[in-house]
Amino acid sequence: MSVIDRRRFLKTSAVGALASAAASKAVFADSPDTAAPASAPAPASSTNARPPKVTRILAEFIVKTGYQDLPAPARKEGVRTLMNWVGVAVGGSHDETVNRAVAALTPFSGPPQANLLGRSERFDIMNAAFINGVSSHIFDYDDTHLKTIIHPAGPVASAILAYSQYHPVSGKDFLNALVLGVETELRIGNAVYPNHYDVGWHITGTCGVFGSAAATGKLMGLSVQQMVWALGLAASQPVGLRESFGSMNKSFNPGRAAANGIFAALLAARDYTSSDGMIEAKRGWANTISTKQDYREITEALGTRYESTLNTYKPFACGIVIHPAIDAAIQLRNQYHLTADQIDHIDLRVHPLVIELTGKKTPQIGLEGKFSIYHAVAIAVIDGAGGEKQFSDAKVRDPVTVALREKVNAIIDPAIKPEQVDMTITLKDGRKLHKFIQHAIGSTEVPMTDQQLEKKFADLADGILSPTQTRALIEKCWHVEQLDSASEIALAALPQ
Secondary structure (H helix, E strand, C coil): CCHHHHHHHHHCCHHHHHHHHHHHHHHCCCCCCCCCCCCCCCCCCCCCCCCCCHHHHHHHHHHHCCHHHCCHHHHHHHHHHHHHHHHHHHHCCCCHHHHHHHHHHHHHCCCCCEECCCCCCEECHHHHHHHHHHHHHCCCCCCEECCCCECCHHHHHHHHHHHHHHCCCCHHHHHHHHHHHHHHHHHHHHHHCCHHHHCCECHHHHHHHHHHHHHHHHHHCCCHHHHHHHHHHHHCCCCCEHHHCCCCHHHHHHHHHHHHHHHHHHHHHCCCCCCCCCCCCCCCHHHHHCCCCCCHHHHCCCCCCCHHHHEECCCCCCCHHHHHHHHHHHHHHHHHCCCHHHEEEEEEEECHHHHHHHECCCCCCHHHHCCEHHHHHHHHHHHCCCCHHHHCHHHHHCHHHHHHHCCEEEEECCCCCCCCEEEEEEECCCCEEEEEECCCCCCCCCCCCHHHHHHHHHHHHECCECHHHHHHHHHHHHCHHHCCCCHHHHHHCCCC
């Protein structure tokens, strides 16, 4: 059973949910005093076992893991994660959402310690991290860990790039912190997904704060005990609800997670204490916000299996569940040279989650269009693309788009997996064109190439940075490990 199929089962099984909650209350104690090693944690379903000291195990891993310990695939995907994140942050830097955040916070910002990507303003590191986090998520074009739907880079990269301008760090140390921060948030997310997400939490914010605290604390050189406290202080700051989707508030969540993580690490560096078991204790983070706690997801194969290598990058600037439909529409358009006036109607069979998350039939603004399967399919046929320009207010309201959107029929079919779509376009001349997508471009099975990431980056930076600047910034991202100071990336993203 796939992760999301399992989530669907749990949502429809009240008995299962109640049993899970009851088991959690019976199993976990406030202050566990027995530790299980990272390689052999206590089974999650054991009736009398206490959980391993997850917070400390994780802290020890973060503190003791150096750049030289990272396997080559983790380093490579860390570089690609950075590359994608810088591109989307620059691309979103002049969105109205970011303009409003800059205007609201400018009078209250502290010393000008770090700059904003794609802009000339400088803020204190926590506000810079917040705004860059907002900027990188506003287009819904950032990286995605498909197992949890976490967008990992925003909370972590936003935090440590800001910190690296305040306290210089090498490119190798920066990349190491980025990989460890992403690994931290993804493993914690695995432990509570899907129940945590189902109840309404925006998992990028709630888990991202751990990644931000871990990565920033790593660059600060925290001790194991201080890292335990940093993770504990992060646990006290969960942020983000799914009700915010479709509004500016959604991008607030990774931005706030980035700033909150820095806040936690700064306090911990001064020995500001927390509980030593804030993740796993009976009244700690995992038991408070989820009816599922599988601590094996956090501790098993820690340091040998890297969740961060499963990170993916969006070719389309919208919710990930729409991507198969956009992919199918573009392929049919290109294969048959379709135009909107040829089409009688479009039928697509989709997983129930697609309608749950992206069922807006009449979006009025670009942000709503990102959560409309109907708009996404229509604009993919019209433009042959699904980038940020296809989700503008103007495109959503365009009469040609609206007319085709009304011809799109999305039919729920539980037999279709979330990563699939079955599309049939019926033309006015009676022809039927069919496309089934097993795995869309951008998935782990069909990943974006480095060249595709570069093109995406260049498209996003167009009009903000000159082509020469864009090329130089791309090169710095690809060669981050050779940089004497990671702050060179932020400085290269200043418009001239």
